[in-house]
Amino acid sequence: MPAALMEGKRGLIMGLANDKSIAWGIAQALAEHGAELAFSYQGEALKKRVGPLAERLGTPRLFECDVADMGSVDALFEGLKAEWGTIDFVVHAIGFSDKNELRGRYVDTSHANFIKTMDISVYSFTAICQRAAAMMPEGGSLLTMTYYGAEQVMPHYNVMGVAKAALEASVKYIAEDLGKDGIRVNAISAGPIKTLAASGIGDFRYIMKWNELNSPLRRNVTQEEVGKAAVYLLSDLGSGTTGENLHVDAGYHVVGMKAVDAPDIATQTHQPAPKE
Numbered sequence: 320m321p322a323a324l325m326e327g328k329r330g331l332i333m334g335l336a337n338d339k340s341i342a343w344g345i346a347q348a349l350a351e352h353g354a355e356l357a358f359s360y361q362g363e364a365l366k367k368r369v370g371p372l373a374e375r376l377g378t379p380r381l382f383e384c385d386v387a388d389m390g391s392v393d394a395l396f397e398g399l400k401a402e403w404g405t406i407d408f409v410v411h412a413i414g415f416s417d418k419n420e421l422r423g424r425y426v427d428t429s430h431a432n433f434i435k436t437m438d439i440s441v442y443s444f445t446a447i448c449q450r451a452a453a454m455m456p457e458g459g460s461l462l463t464m465t466y467y468g469a470e471q472v473m474p475h476y477n478v479m480g481v482a483k484a485a486l487e488a489s490v491k492y493i494a495e496d497l498g499k500d501g502i503r504v505n506a507i508s509a510g511p512i513k514t515l516a517a518s519g520i521g522d523f524r525y526i527m528k529w530n531e532l533n534s535p536l537r538r539n540v541t542q543e544e545v546g547k548a549a550v551y552l553l554s555d556l557g558s559g560t561t562g563e564n565l566h567v568d569a570g571y572h573v574v575g576m577k578a579v580d581a582p583d584i585a586t587q588t589h590q591p592a593p594k595e
């Protein structure tokens with residue numbers, strides 16, 4: 320039995336779709352450490368999957384919320400307030416972009432998908448922080464999920480990379496705004512993990528293989544490992560940390576070049592030219 324680092328803490332998990340979701344790894348780790356959890360789900364179709372998962376971790380507290388609709392975000396926090404009054408943490412594990420634009424060139428991004436990607440993947444975190452902070456009179460901890468494609472160019476990540484860069488910048492601004500109230504705001508930059516959202520990214524299997532072969536730990540990370548890092552940031556272990564972007568990526572972000580022991584690998588879309 321792990322130390323109960325989250326005993327007495329209550330919080331909201333947003334972005335659970337199924338048992339492959341990063342939100343599921345985080346929810347499990349928080350529950351193991353004694354946290355009480357509530358979940359939001361995007362729509363009726365997902366409720367069937369989220370309900371049984373939430374039940375496995377204790378009393379299911381479920382709230383529908385589509386973050387593209389501010390009325391829906393307000394309703395979520397009204398429901399949460401009626402249930403608990405105050406909260407200690409929120410996990411925002413939500414992102415969206417049209418998968419037709421997660422391949423090819425960033426420069427071809429459409430205006431409509433740019434706006435939608437930024438709205439759901441970036442602004443929603445700000446909207447959540449506004450409402451969560453109002454329920455944190457004693458302070459708290461807010462967490463979002465990002466990817467290294469915000470810092471460096473990654474194949475096919477395109478508008479999502481631009482959105483994650485904006486999300487990472489917003490973490491810093493919100494950390495400054497809410498720090499005086501004892502509220503910490505951080506991001507975890509996870510290495511590639513096979514989830515529903517990730518399957519929309521072009522050549523995702525190649526990206527995972529490349530990370531496995533070239534990261535210092537020579538492997539990919541798991542949802543469980545992201546969960547453990549989230550416990551650090553959401554518990555009192557992380558009491559001195561805010562505005563941080565914690566990489567949980569087997570160290571890939573420190574690498575500048577292919578490892579000498581890594582084989583050349585090909586994508587499904589681009590095969591290497593035959594040798595002369």
Ligand SMILES: NC(=O)c1ccc[n+]([C@@H]2O[C@H](COP(=O)([O-])OP(=O)(O)OC[C@H]3O[C@@H](n4cnc5c(N)ncnc54)[C@H](O)[C@@H]3O)[C@@H](O)[C@H]2O)c1
Nearest residue numbers: 334335336340341361385386413414464511512514515516
């Ligand atoms: N999987 C990876 O390799 C990886 C790596 C780094 C960061 N991330 C980030 O982690 C987060 C979680 O993604 P995941 O990989 O677990 O995939 P996932 O598909 O399991 O989760 C994505 C979630 O976003 C939710 N969502 C999308 N649009 C929404 C809306 N309008 N309203 C409410 N919810 C909405 C979906 O319902 C789903 O639960 C995302 O921000 C993603 O960018 C993923």
